[in-house]
Amino acid sequence: xxxxxxxxxxxxxxxxxxxxxxxxxxxxxxxxxxxxxxxxxxxxxxxxxxxxxxxxxxxxxxxxxxxxxxxxxxxxxxxxxxxxxxxxxxxxxxxxxxxxxxxxxxxxxxxxxxxxxxxxxxxxxxxxxxxxxxxxxxxxxxxxxxxxxxxxxxxxxxxxxxxxxxxxxxxxxxxxxxxxxxxxxxxxxxxxxxxxxxxxxxxxxxxxxxxxxxxxxxxxxxxxxxxxxxxxxxxxxxxxxxxxxxxxxxxxxxxxxxxxxxxxxxxxxxxxxxxxxxxxxxxxxxxxxxxxxxxxxxxxxxxxxxxxxxxxxxxxxxxxxxxxxxxxxxxxxxxxxxxxxxxxxxxxxxxxxxxxxxxxxxxxxxxxxxxxxxxxxxxxxxxxxxxxxxxxxxxxxxxxxxxxxxxxxxxxxxxxxxxxxxxxxxxxxxxxxxxxxxxxxxxxxxxxxxxxxxxxxxxxxxxxxxxxx
Ligand code: AMP
Numbered sequence: 001x002x003x004x005x006x007x008x009x010x011x012x013x014x015x016x017x018x019x020x021x022x023x024x025x026x027x028x029x030x031x032x033x034x035x036x037x038x039x040x041x042x043x044x045x046x047x048x049x050x051x052x053x054x055x056x057x058x059x060x061x062x063x064x065x066x067x068x069x070x071x072x073x074x075x076x077x078x079x080x081x082x083x084x085x086x087x088x089x090x091x092x093x094x095x096x097x098x099x100x101x102x103x104x105x106x107x108x109x110x111x112x113x114x115x116x117x118x119x120x121x122x123x124x125x126x127x128x129x130x131x132x133x134x135x136x137x138x139x140x141x142x143x144x145x146x147x148x149x150x151x152x153x154x155x156x157x158x159x160x161x162x163x164x165x166x167x168x169x170x171x172x173x174x175x176x177x178x179x180x181x182x183x184x185x186x187x188x189x190x191x192x193x194x195x196x197x198x199x200x201x202x203x204x205x206x207x208x209x210x211x212x213x214x215x216x217x218x219x220x221x222x223x224x225x226x227x228x229x230x231x232x233x234x235x236x237x238x239x240x241x242x243x244x245x246x247x248x249x250x251x252x253x254x255x256x257x258x259x260x261x262x263x264x265x266x267x268x269x270x271x272x273x274x275x276x277x278x279x280x281x282x283x284x285x286x287x288x289x290x291x292x293x294x295x296x297x298x299x300x301x302x303x304x305x306x307x308x309x310x311x312x313x314x315x316x317x318x319x320x321x322x323x324x325x326x327x328x329x330x331x332x333x334x335x336x337x338x339x340x341x342x343x344x345x346x347x348x349x350x351x352x353x354x355x356x357x358x359x360x361x362x363x364x365x366x367x368x369x370x371x372x373x374x375x376x377x378x379x380x381x382x383x384x385x386x387x388x389x390x391x392x393x394x395x396x397x398x399x400x401x402x403x404x405x406x407x408x409x410x411x412x413x414x415x416x417x418x419x420x421x422x423x424x425x426x427x428x429x430x431x432x433x434x435x436x437x438x439x440x441x442x443x444x445x446x447x448x449x450x451x452x453x454x455x456x457x458x459x460x461x462x463x464x465x466x467x468x469x
Pocket of ligand 1: 248286289351352353354355356357358359360392393394
């Protein structure tokens, strides 16, 4: 999910700036989008299902009016949490005022937390963690002197990977989970406004110069014209930045923990070429996140790089569409091979990951139909062997192809001549020179930074979601 916030002292068209910021974060979630604008403590909110460009038009942006600050969100939905009802920002009235928040990630203890809040009388309208997070903050706010103090106390109850941007009548407050699993960076524009976002590319989009990333557990309060850091929750847990941000999630023009995402992907390709060399005529990447890894493979192997697959720019990331059938349909209309680049050639096909194997199987077939004589598949992520509990839609083990088959078997299933994955021992090398203290690679090695998932599951929520679909 993508989160964004802008803070200033003066009134301005913060809705439009947030809209541009969300556009730059569209790749992090395409299920819903929303913006909340704060005009002297009065909040205007618009949100809905779909892409940023579908949810907002001139009229809706204008209807949000001017304000001194705003927050925004793009949602990436996993099954069971679909629908406009879970769209963010989530706005609530509480005894001490108003609060709007946008979140990235997931809590692993949302089940017990929600139950505790419900037993205390709280009523939930959604199945999202955002509502649990806001409920926990509001509860703490009853006797905390400020919203940031309430957030600080609430964070000590949260287990999971999350980043939060919240807006009170007079502040924007941003926070990153204690393990630093999710990314959050802030910067400043020439007009003096502070901007906070999931990725640096969103800062670039709105003309903000990055200042720095939030530290794991850090809270930054934007108020009275300045940014104030609260570090009481820092260094309470080892940093475990999600390595998959480099491999897939983030945009290549973003930098995370001092490392260019594009550079990390190129390095993954180099390492892949060293670990899994093959005799071939051309290297082709799967757009978009496989392209840089393909370039790295080509550079390291000396096999020429060609653009062999064209992606329809007007379709979202296939994986985002929940439900297997839907996903397969989308793959079909998403990619088209360039026959001239692959016909009669032995092709090395580089994708960023193989999760269920659906995409790879389809692309291998496309390349063969376009005349490729051999297809050697390479994944710039190691084998996915474990689900992600922190907000990336990596499925249950039954759905993960690498959990159920050997490498040779997977090659056969997807129709590739050979198959190679980035070695687990190489995965951290892709972020060479990073300032991160460590990485979460749980989807590959099963070493989770938090206790096991205790998700809130309501059969009523599930039924409702299905009928909504
Ligand atoms: P699959 O078809 O299930 O093997 O999925 C692999 C494809 O999905 C790759 O081409 C990736 O680019 C993409 N992908 C991998 N992980 C994710 C994710 N967590 N969310 C969305 N797309 C993903």
